[in-house]
Amino acid sequence: MTAPSAEPMFSTPRYATVPNRRPALYRVLVAQDAALATTLLDHLAPTLLLSLGGELSAAVEHEQLPSSEALYLRLHALLDQAQAGTCVQAIGDEVFVWQVHRVARQAGLLGDEIELFRQGARRRLYCVHCTRLQEIGAETESSCSHCGVRLLVREHFSQRLGAYMGVCIDPDRPFATVVQP
């Protein structure tokens, strides 16, 4: 038997609001902006903060990385050497936290060993027609920046892609309304 897993399959993502107080051997805090991490520092486990910059007043081991890609690579390398009992908390916009989620899952963390805190309105949209991704805000309609189709932004969220599904609004016009340059 395995304990019922605390990993609900949900299509609209839910985010943590207060950090859980479960014990951990080690914690990796991943923040887009280090200043955002302040609210998450109150935890007993030894912590390493990875960020893309920003100021943090508290005394915590802090590595700043020059780009998101560099940060994901660093996290990957770190988790590759980590021990069971390590947890990850990510804070940032939706695109960022789901990338961190993906790296952490690939490294072998289970869903309840990862906590995501969402900041900001940036979202990722997946065009189901041309299968490409773009970034959007809170809007519920958009045009695919690649194939030009008018898209309805569905609630359905893919954890794997960290993106919302965009489907053609007008089935009679499943093609671009503007010719792309």
Add this chain to the structure above:
Amino acid sequence: MSALLEVQVAAVRQLTPVVREFTFAAVNGRLPGFSSGSHVQVVLPLAERTLRNAYSLLGDPRDSGVYRIAVRLQEASRGGSRYLHEQVQVGDRLQIGVPSNLFPLHSLARHHILVAGGIGITPFMAYLAELEAQGASFELHYAYRSGLTDAYTAELQARLGARFHGYDAAAGQRLDCANLLTGKPLGSHLYICGPQRLLDDLRARAAALGWSAGRLHWEAFAAPEPGLPFTAELTRSGQRIAVAGDHSLLEALEAAGVEVPNLCRGGVCGQCATGYLGGEVEHRDHYLDEQQRSHVLMPCVSRGGCSGPLLLDL
């Protein structure tokens, strides 16, 4: 349990003074394949009653010509293990259920930590074949008492080398649960088969280290604990069934010809879930939550009370 298979005892080996290994071959055709971690129910026709005990299948699952089980003689048991030890001989025929698996290997694990206490080694005898075939990373920890519950130790030592960690209680060696979990790689999964104490201890240690409960897997066969006699009523037919103190409700239902689907017979798999409409219930399962318990019970382990009949939705 649905279909029963007819098997013949092809070999019997006494492994230790209290552990006996049985090999079963098909009487007709071939035995169905199984995955490592599977168990079968064995029907044991004792003089006074029929028992169905669950035993893990040993050996390499890809070699499905025969089934093998190892049985520890349980002094304080209801007589099933004694029957197997004292009555069953080569050439005898027995009925068994088809294999089912409540204890599979976790396919995404990067490292497998197997922990066995005594006869709890049995499911791992099938795991090892599969892990070795996959070239997977694993380690086996086996707590036993030499000269009593040390089945397969010599074979395992030779086969696994440094991946084998034995703890002989007769030599004062103790399995240290804290130590066992320290420094394990991130993708580790822990599999436990042994006494409840061992399971509880490892669970507590793992939680304190921040391991998700999803990293722990355990085999949980337990014979139903006896209780007080009570009466169950099948509300659809009005039939009343008296359940003796040393019978489970499931056994009493089966004896009355009422088939309830079941796998583990130990209150963990959820298969035997049965609705009830009234009466006192002593819930003893590890499956249902509080809310479900208001109208569902697990007859393989849970019991009614003595204040009045337990009204089953059957």
